[in-house]
Amino acid sequence: MMQLQDNPGLRTFSVEAMHTTFTLRLDCADEKRAQEAASACFNQLDAIEAHISRFRIDSDITRINLLEKGKSLLVSETTHACLLQAFEAQAMTAGLFDVTLGALTWPDGHGDDGARASDAGQLEVDPTRPLVGCVEPGRQIDLGGIGKGFALDQLSRTLTSYQIDSALLCAGASSILALGPHGWPITLSGDEENVPFELKARALSASGIGIQGAHVVHPDSPSEEPIYSFKRVWLAASNAALADAGATACLLMSDDEIEAFADTYQNEMTIYAEDIDSTEARRV
Amino acid sequence: MKQTVTRRNFIKGSTAVGTGLILGAPSILSAAAKQAASDEIRVGFIGCGKQHEVLFNAMKNIPGLRYTAVCDIMKDRVGGAASRMKSTFKLDYIPTRYIDAEDMLTKEKDLDAVVVATPDFWHAPHTIMALEAGCHVYCEKMMSNTIDGAREMVRASERTGKLCQIGHQRRSNPRYLYALKELIQRHKICGQIVNANGQWNRAVASSRDIGGDLMNDPKKRRILPRDSVLKKYGFKDLHQFFNWRFYRDLSGGPISDLGAHQIDIFNWFFGSQPKSVMASGGRNYFKEREHFDNVMCIFEYDTPEGGARAFYQVLTTTSSGGGYFESFMGTEGTIEISERAAFTNLFRENSAPSWDPLVARGFIKKGAGTAPAAADSSAIAAYESAPPDKFMLPGDLNKPPHQPHLENFFASVRGEAKLNCDARHAFESEAPIYWVNPSALANQTITFTEEHLSV
Numbered sequence: 043m044m045q046l047q048d049n050p051g052l053r054t055f056s057v058e059a060m061h062t063t064f065t066l067r068l069d070c071a072d073e074k075r076a077q078e079a080a081s082a083c084f085n086q087l088d089a090i091e092a093h094i095s096r097f098r099i100d101s102d103i104t105r106i107n108l109l110e111k112g113k114s115l116l117v118s119e120t121t122h123a124c125l126l127q128a129f130e131a132q133a134m135t136a137g138l139f140d141v142t143l144g145a146l147t148w149p150d151g152h153g154d155d156g157a158r159a160s161d162a163g164q165l166e167v168d169p170t171r172p173l174v175g176c177v178e179p180g181r182q183i184d185l186g187g188i189g190k191g192f193a194l195d196q197l198s199r200t201l202t203s204y205q206i207d208s209a210l211l212c213a214g215a216s217s218i219l220a221l222g223p224h225g226w227p228i229t230l231s232g233d234e235e236n237v238p239f240e241l242k243a244r245a246l247s248a249s250g251i252g253i254q255g256a257h258v259v260h261p262d263s264p265s266e267e268p269i270y271s272f273k274r275v276w277l278a279a280s281n282a283a284l285a286d287a288g289a290t291a292c293l294l295m296s297d298d299e300i301e302a303f304a305d306t307y308q309n310e311m312t313i314y315a316e317d318i319d320s321t322e323a324r325r326v
Numbered sequence: 327m328k329q330t331v332t333r334r335n336f337i338k339g340s341t342a343v344g345t346g347l348i349l350g351a352p353s354i355l356s357a358a359a360k361q362a363a364s365d366e367i368r369v370g371f372i373g374c375g376k377q378h379e380v381l382f383n384a385m386k387n388i389p390g391l392r393y394t395a396v397c398d399i400m401k402d403r404v405g406g407a408a409s410r411m412k413s414t415f416k417l418d419y420i421p422t423r424y425i426d427a428e429d430m431l432t433k434e435k436d437l438d439a440v441v442v443a444t445p446d447f448w449h450a451p452h453t454i455m456a457l458e459a460g461c462h463v464y465c466e467k468m469m470s471n472t473i474d475g476a477r478e479m480v481r482a483s484e485r486t487g488k489l490c491q492i493g494h495q496r497r498s499n500p501r502y503l504y505a506l507k508e509l510i511q512r513h514k515i516c517g518q519i520v521n522a523n524g525q526w527n528r529a530v531a532s533s534r535d536i537g538g539d540l541m542n543d544p545k546k547r548r549i550l551p552r553d554s555v556l557k558k559y560g561f562k563d564l565h566q567f568f569n570w571r572f573y574r575d576l577s578g579g580p581i582s583d584l585g586a587h588q589i590d591i592f593n594w595f596f597g598s599q600p601k602s603v604m605a606s607g608g609r610n611y612f613k614e615r616e617h618f619d620n621v622m623c624i625f626e627y628d629t630p631e632g633g634a635r636a637f638y639q640v641l642t643t644t645s646s647g648g649g650y651f652e653s654f655m656g657t658e659g660t661i662e663i664s665e666r667a668a669f670t671n672l673f674r675e676n677s678a679p680s681w682d683p684l685v686a687r688g689f690i691k692k693g694a695g696t697a698p699a700a701a702d703s704s705a706i707a708a709y710e711s712a713p714p715d716k717f718m719l720p721g722d723l724n725k726p727p728h729q730p731h732l733e734n735f736f737a738s739v740r741g742e743a744k745l746n747c748d749a750r751h752a753f754e755s756e757a758p759i760y761w762v763n764p765s766a767l768a769n770q771t772i773t774f775t776e777e778h779l780s781v
């Protein structure tokens with residue numbers, strides 16, 4: 043297990059991005075290489091945010107959200123890759139994770155750009171090239187449920203290119219990606235009980251209703267407050283984008299559904315949940 | 327009737343999708359509407375690094391371009407750029423790939439325009455070469471690493487009669503154009519502008535050397551230019567190739583890399599060149615670099631309204647202080663403007679005439695949290711404490727920042743527009759910047775003469 047305290051080979055770098063703090067813990071004896079790798083990661087993070095943030099008026103996502111009927115837009119490869127990843131998560135969760143539904147939680151139902159969110163409308167993503175089309179206006183994309191995990195996955199590739207193979211990357215406390223042969227000590231923090239967890243060469247995402255309140259929309263009843271079965275869900279998966287999306291979707295599942303989901307992906311995912319009427323996390 | 331799903335089918339590898347996002351590429355997708363082949367502008371690219379990617383992303387949705395040729399001394403980049411173009415536009419050809427710019431310009435006889443995004447010390451040679459080959463040129467700023475190189479670019483453009491747009495993209499940004507022409511010049515909301523202030527503060531964590539991932543990996547060495555290629559194109563070694571911005575013979579350093587965009591705005595908004603510069607700089611953190619890692623400077627202006635001073639700082643060791651912006655501070659108000667919409671603000675002096683008429687006519691917007699107005703002017707409004715009035719620009723640019731400048735360039739090539747930043751105007755604006763480093767090195771104020779600032 044990686045030692046976090048008094049470990050001279052572990053170098054920590056932080057930056058504010060995507061409305062949270064990204065922290066890179068790099069297991070790298072070469073200080074200069076670690077600094078340069080972190081610098082490359084932060085510049086990459088800045089570029090990713092510029093493309094996929096709905097808070098940037100000139101981002102790809104804002105421009106997609108403003109598309110008129112029948113119009114289409116060539117976006118960056120970064121945005122395209124993130125949308126395809128979101129789409130994979132949507133299929134994996136049978137539609138429970140939907141990047142066009144988060145917008146319904148925006149204040150007054152409008153984005154910063156003034157575009158109105160709705161559960162009607164349809165967008166198309168060309169899988170072969172970075173092209174997005176608006177079939178029917180209304181859908182607003184908000185990558186908040188997957189963007190941070192997606193960014194961590196991208197940063198991991200940059201670190202690999204700097205030959206840094208052992209690291210722990212965190213986007214806030216809710217998206218974590220562990221690289222390398224060592225396990226990293228993580229605590230699944232519940233209301234009263236904490237569960238120790240070793241994260242090794244995987245991603246872990248936490249989603250819950252405790253801090254952000256009701257921020258998730260159920261696709262079957264988008265205008266209604268979801269009935270939550272869980273206060274928190276933690277999901278470990280092979281990549282951080284799918285862990286983020288999966289944890290968000292699991293929060294909307296019933297007991298039966300999360301059991302079926304965990305059963306289907308038992309070899310790929312590890313799921314912990316804290317029931318709505320409980321104070322301790324249990325392995326699903 | 328609303329359906330309630332009690333148990334979902336979680337099928338691995340399922341292609342079933344929920345509502346809203348569907349895959350497929352039906353005929354409705356029509357980005358970058360097709361132009362008749364005869365009307366297409368045939369474009370070549372010199373330099374396929376990071377800035378090329380920025381420009382390419384900004385060009386993707388501009389119709390009527392034929393991506394003809396790409397050139398970079400790093401084969402891997404050339405191949406990547408050509409492949410990206412082919413796949414993005416589903417081209418039935420692949421843009422021709424070159425290592426040498428002269429070779430490209432000699433062989434590609436039918437190029438209409440060339441986009442130059444090479445290191446600063448190659449801007450003048452590549453631009454002049456392309457102009458003389460009969461191409462219009464869009465060249466990234468700074469025009470050159472030397473003022474004489476910039477002068478040569480102006481002369482070449484005027485000699486050949488070809489267009490040369492310099493990449494000061496804020497000059498085509500609707501937010502900047504609106505702030506200058508509507509708010510400052512027409513409505514004079516700042517009153518007399520006596521001061522300007524600008525900065526670009528970049529975190530030390532984002533300012534480290536680059537290229538280490540490629541240089542230090544023996545397996546990747548084969549995709550990098552060989553020593554003989556580096557030397558042929560003016561680089562001492564791979565470190566210089568990736569980090570040319572740190573070397574005095576290859577670039578102007580941070581004041582040129584980052585400051586040029588913003589000092590250009592000072593000169594553009596004031597409508598004049600400064601009469602002097604006083605600068606200070608140092609290598610206080612990155613001690614091994616040739617250029618200063620932090621520079622502060624003051625320009626003095628004689629504007630039509632009277633004297634003005636502009637302070638500018640570029641710091642590569644801290645992000646503190648609110649990112650990057652330019653402020654124009656007048657007797658009645660201040661416009662703080664940035665390429666990032668989030669850093670754009672308007673401030674009214676308490677003693678200034680009310681801006682409510684401008685709000686009512688839609689020239690500016692009042693932000694949320696604005697204090698309620700009194701019912702009439704004969705009474706004092708009493709209400710719970712509220713923040714001071716917040717004002718904003720009424721609209722914004724929802725395109726990549728470089729897109730309008732590129733659109734202006736290509737429209738000018740078609741004869742449908744006039745360049746927003748041709749070589750001569752760019753030179754007039756950039757010329758004072760070339761004297762910042764000399765002022766700081768000599769620790770002396772430089773009072774400009776015609777010799778300093780003219781072509």
